Amino acid sequence: SYELTQPPSVSVSPGQTARITCSGDALAKQYAYWYQQKPGQAPLLVIYKDSERPSGIPERFSGSSSGTTVTLTISGVQAEDEADYYCQSADSSGTYGGVVFGGGTKLTVL
Amino acid sequence: EVQLLESGGGLVQPGGSLRLSCAASEFTFGYYAMSWVRQAPGKGLEWVSAISNSGSSTYYADSVKGRFTISRDNSKNTLYLQMNSLRAEDTAVYYCAKVNDFWSGYPYMDVWGKGTTVTVSS
Numbered sequence: 001s002y003e004l005t006q007p008p009s010v011s012v013s014p015g016q017t018a019r020i021t022c023s024g025d026a027l028a029k030q031y032a033y034w035y036q037q038k039p040g041q042a043p044l045l046v047i048y049k050d051s052e053r054p055s056g057i058p059e060r061f062s063g064s065s066s067g068t069t070v071t072l073t074i075s076g077v078q079a080e081d082e083a084d085y086y087c088q089s090a091d092s093s094g095t096y097g098g099v100v101f102g103g104g105t106k107l108t109v110l
Numbered sequence: 111e112v113q114l115l116e117s118g119g120g121l122v123q124p125g126g127s128l129r130l131s132c133a134a135s136e137f138t139f140g141y142y143a144m145s146w147v148r149q150a151p152g153k154g155l156e157w158v159s160a161i162s163n164s165g166s167s168t169y170y171a172d173s174v175k176g177r178f179t180i181s182r183d184n185s186k187n188t189l190y191l192q193m194n195s196l197r198a199e200d201t202a203v204y205y206c207a208k209v210n211d212f213w214s215g216y217p218y219m220d221v222w223g224k225g226t227t228v229t230v231s232s
Contacts, residue, residue: 033218035155042205042222043147043155049216086155090217098169099145099217104154 002026004087004102011108018074020105022087025068032070033088034063047072082109112136112221114206119226126196132189132206132223140184143212145219146191148202160209196230203227
């Protein structure tokens with residue numbers, strides 16, 4: 001199996017830019033996906049295929065990739081963005097072997 | 111609106127069994143692979159199992175292999191998870207999720223249910 005590593009926490013003030021990283025060897029060959037989870041709620045997909053944004057997700061959410069690290073960027077952070085964020089990728093072998101989630105990053109809006 | 115609604119959670123003793131269901135609506139259920147993902151109290155997300163759109167292929171995390179069985183009934187738009195030999199460490203909220211791009215090699219979950227809680231305790 002493989003692992004995805006995220007920082008446990010990130011803190012920013014309202015209006016600033018938050019960057020959450022996710023690292024793992026599989027990311028060199030696989031896309032990354034990002035989910036937002038607020039307390040007591042189900043996860044919500046906010047970025048797919050490294051940098052694509054689903055309909056309904058605000059433009060302040062963006063994603064990027066470089067080698068074995070992907071980054072979720074939230075520009076102009078708002079209080080409502082305070083949540084846990086999880087990256088996800090898949091087995092890089094080419095056959096379905098399940099998916100793996102990062103440990104999650106708690107975003108605190110100061 | 112695309113919806114997934116889980117049911118069947120509850121309190122069960124160690125070694126017991128439980129069957130979870132997930133009712134899907136407002137999308138062509140039989141076109142998509144489906145997955146179960148769980149979250150233990152205060153912990154992160156853990157992928158549990160997945161099933162192809164036809165049901166012919168199933169996949170499991172090592173932590174549940176041999177104990178859990180995923181299945182689906184496309185005529186009823188319903189996904190199932192049969193959980194046997196339950197352990198305390200299986201205590202979690204269980205989410206069902208619609209899987210996109212399953213056969214492309216780049217699978218991800220684009221719709222999630224609200225979850226159902228499973229507690230394994232004596």
